[in-house]
Amino acid sequence: xxxxxxxxxxxxxxxxxxxxxxxxxxxxxxxxxxxxxxxxxxxxxxxxxxxxxxxxxxxxxxxxxxxxxxxxxxxxxxxxxxxxxxxxxxxxxxxxxxxxxxxxxxxxxxxxxxxxxxxxxxxxxxxxxxxxxxxxxxxxxxxxxxxxxxxxxxxxxxxxxxxxxxxxxxxxxxxxxxxxxxxxxxxxxxxxxxxxxxxxxxxxxxxxxxxxxxxxxxxxxxxxxxxxxxxxxxxxxxxxxxxxxxxxxxxxxxxxxxxxxxxxxxxxxxxxxxxxxxxxxxxxxxxxxxxxxxxxxxxxxxxxxxxxxxxxxxxxxxxxxxxxxxxxxxxxxxxxxxxxxxxxxxxxxxxxxxxx
Ligand SMILES: Cc1ncc(COP(=O)(O)O)c(C=O)c1O
Numbered sequence: 479x480x481x482x483x484x485x486x487x488x489x490x491x492x493x494x495x496x497x498x499x500x501x502x503x504x505x506x507x508x509x510x511x512x513x514x515x516x517x518x519x520x521x522x523x524x525x526x527x528x529x530x531x532x533x534x535x536x537x538x539x540x541x542x543x544x545x546x547x548x549x550x551x552x553x554x555x556x557x558x559x560x561x562x563x564x565x566x567x568x569x570x571x572x573x574x575x576x577x578x579x580x581x582x583x584x585x586x587x588x589x590x591x592x593x594x595x596x597x598x599x600x601x602x603x604x605x606x607x608x609x610x611x612x613x614x615x616x617x618x619x620x621x622x623x624x625x626x627x628x629x630x631x632x633x634x635x636x637x638x639x640x641x642x643x644x645x646x647x648x649x650x651x652x653x654x655x656x657x658x659x660x661x662x663x664x665x666x667x668x669x670x671x672x673x674x675x676x677x678x679x680x681x682x683x684x685x686x687x688x689x690x691x692x693x694x695x696x697x698x699x700x701x702x703x704x705x706x707x708x709x710x711x712x713x714x715x716x717x718x719x720x721x722x723x724x725x726x727x728x729x730x731x732x733x734x735x736x737x738x739x740x741x742x743x744x745x746x747x748x749x750x751x752x753x754x755x756x757x758x759x760x761x762x763x764x765x766x767x768x769x770x771x772x773x774x775x776x777x778x779x780x781x782x783x784x785x786x787x788x789x790x791x792x793x794x795x796x797x798x799x800x801x802x803x804x805x806x807x808x809x810x811x812x813x814x815x816x817x818x819x820x821x822x823x824x825x826x827x828x829x830x831x832x833x834x
Contacts, residue, residue, distance in 0.1 A: 483591055484517070484527040486599055491531040494606070501645040502609045511607040511616065511643045515596040518625075519586050519637040527592060529599055532642065538627035542634040548624035549676035550579035553713075553780045554737075555615035555646065556601055556833065558608045559821030564601055565830040566618075567819055569594070571737045576620060579673035584633040585622055593620070596641045601833045609645050613816065617646040617780075646781075653788035653802055654777070656712075657689040658760055659697040660705035665732035667702070671709075672731045679713075686712070694791055696777075700760065701732065707757045714777025714785055715739035716758075719807050720766045721773070723752040738778040738815075744827060745811050760792065767797040775799055776808045784812040 491512045499509060510532045518526040543549045552572045556564050573594070577587040597618065601608075608616040620641045624634030662685035665671020670678060682697075689697045696712040709727055710716060715736040717726045724746050729735050746753055766772040767790075775787040786808060790797045802809055817823035819830070 484524055484595075486515070486595055487526075487528040488599065488603070489528070489530040490603065496604075496606045501607055502611045502614050502647065504645050506617070506646050507644055509644055511600075511604040511645070513600055513603045515600050515641040517588070517592055517596070517639040519639070520635065524586070524589065524592060524639070527596070529596075529603065535638075537625075540627045540629055541623075542626040542628065543623035545629065546624070546631055547675070547677045548583050548585055548634055548637075549621065550576065550583055550585065551619060551621035551674050551676065552576045552579075553674075554618045554620070555780055555819075556608050556618060556643075557615050557819040557830075558605075558610050559819070561821060562610075563821065564605050564608050564833045565819070565821075566597065566601075566833065567831075568737050568741065568829050569597060569831050571740070572620070575674065575735065575737075576622070579675060580622060582670055582673045583675055585624065586637055588622070588639050592639070596620070596639075598833055600641055600643065604643060605834055607643065607645055609647065611647065612820070613647060615646050615819075616643050618643045653786040654695040655693065655789040655791065655796075656696045656698050656777075656787055657692060657694040657791040658700065658708065659685050659689065660700045660760075661685075662697075663702040663705075664699040664710065665702065667731055669732065672729075672734060674734065682712070689791075692791065698790065706759050706761070708760060708763065709733055711777050711787075712779075713781060714779040717742065717774075717776055717778060717808075718758065718763065718766070718772065719774035719805075720762075721771045723754055724807065725754045725756070725758055727758055728755040736778055738780060738783060741815065741827075741829065742778050742784075742811055745814060746807070751807065763790065764792065764797070767799075772797070773800060774805045774808050783815055784808050 494512050513529050514532045515529050554572045580587050622639045625636045625638050626634035698711045699709045701707045777785040786802045
């Protein structure tokens with residue numbers, strides 16, 4: 479595939495919408511910033527790249543992505559630090575993960591300069607859309623879809639790589655109650671659980687809806703073969719503090735390699751915590767709860783950073799966990815990452831990518 483540098487043609491909006499609302503308080507995911515980035519792939523190469531005012535996609539009802547699911551995405555955030563500078567958190571990791579998804583879904587890889595050019599130019603134009611509050615950020619959604627207008631199962635010849643963004647406050651502010659799911663599955667070995675393919679999320683909605691009807695906000699997915707080992711929860715990786723050891727399911731092709739997971743583990747290691755990345759059985763969690771050593775359970779992900787788990791349901795039993803105030807690790811790492819992104823904490827890991 480040719481990767482010559484593409485110029486990004488920029489058409490600015492005639493009138494910004496940023497002052498039509500309070501970006502620190504808009505509902506998440508519904509209000510989009512002024513501009514979007516689009517790159518078009520055809521004849522075996524990325525041939526056009528442009529930024530223009532946010533708009534809808536004109537499309538054919540035969541659009542390949544709608545029928546055969548060649549659709550992948552990333553989720554990342556831009557933060558405004560205490561001095562008003564805008565930075566991204568570990569965007570290189572999102573870039574690599576996007577291309578891992580692209581390869582698995584038989585889609586073209588996005589060249590590095592296109593990915594970073596898109597983010598830099600968009601954020602320069604839309605920097606006023608980045609919320610300023612303690613937990614505020616601009617959520618950025620890079621995604622790629624197949625765009626052939628043809629019925630027939632095969633890789634598309636044409637694609638669009640698009641980046642849109644929307645202001646975000648804190649995602650899950652309250653601790654969550656999660657239900658262990660051992661009937662439906664999220665991912666199988668040899669499947670696509672380790673990438674961000676749109677279909678992974680569609681398939682999760684029905685089991686999650688059933689869990690919600692039982693009073694939980696999310697499910698904990700278990701392994702497809704035996705339903706005895708926990709894997710992930712919603713759009714989060716899982717961690718448990720049992721005794722004084724942080725235990726998290728080891729990465730595999732059924733688990734997404736979360737950037738927050740990796741960051742939390744790096745900070746925990748730096749702080750001298752014992753860490754175990756390995757299989758965790760439901761029985762081990764139940765046992766630890768019985769013994770009173772299940773001190774913390776939480777999810778990690780870009781959306782919430784840390785989502786404290788207040789209760790874990792298993793069939794008809796509910797295991798209540800210690801209150802967040804009693805937790806030694808997860809609130810501390812949450813605050814550390816928040817301060818790092820706001821420029822209050824020294825960026826000793828070199829994770830912040832400055833834009834403007
Ligand atoms: C299935 C799944 N697991 C885990 C995560 C957490 O990944 P990250 O920390 O990179 O946001 C996400 C969110 O992207 C996800 O969709």
